[in-house]
Amino acid sequence: MTRAWLGIGSNLGDRRAHLAAVLRELEARGIPVVGRSSLYETEPLHYLDQGWFLNAVVEVRAEDGPEALLRAAQEVEAARGRQREVHMGPRTADVDILIFGDRVLETPSLTLPHPRLAERLFALVPLLEIAPYATDPRTGLPWSLARDGLAGQPGQGLRVVAGPEEWGEGGA
Ligand code: ADP
Ligand code: MG
DSSP: OEEEEEEEEEOSSSHHHHHHHHHHHHHHTTOOEEEEOOEEEEOOOSOOSSOOEEEEEEEEEESSOHHHHHHHHHHHHHHTTOOOOSTTSOOSOEEEEEEETTOOEEOSSOEESOTTGGGOHHHHHHHHHHOTTOBOTTTOOBHHHHHHHHTTOTTOOEEEEEOGGGSSSTTO
């Protein structure tokens, strides 16, 4: 059993409903969700002609390896009707593996820790809310250092819209 943290996001349609459904779809695939951050509304990075995202980070328990978790994450995205059209563009549901235990991996389909975690406040802030002492297994340095370096940068705006207990239950 490995503790892993997933970053989830949506900026199309009923964003809250998509994120709540992601939790149910993970559980339905035998991946228990054991922790969740607040829900954040965040400014789109890179591809700017799209709506603001809702983002959160959840902690899961993985019985199998990281490739199996990535497959499950992609099934969950597909179940939400995600179509991969624009890279970093609008999506009903994005499910990224941010951290998988202390695994370091670089294959064509999977990089761990997530290759863009250190550049994304929308992932770092909710991650550190539920895993404040998480460290980068490659350097041993706390992820909070990366967050502190990005805080206040233009284009990285975010605000809490619901506490951890206020979203994700009963499709809310
Ligand atoms: P992003 O989430 O960065 O906006 P996408 O969701 O479009 O981008 O993901 C593009 C590809 O990233 C996926 O096809 C997947 O194979 C790859 N990938 C590499 N590492 C990871 C990871 N840690 N978690 C999720 N996807 C990853
Ligand atoms: Mg993704």
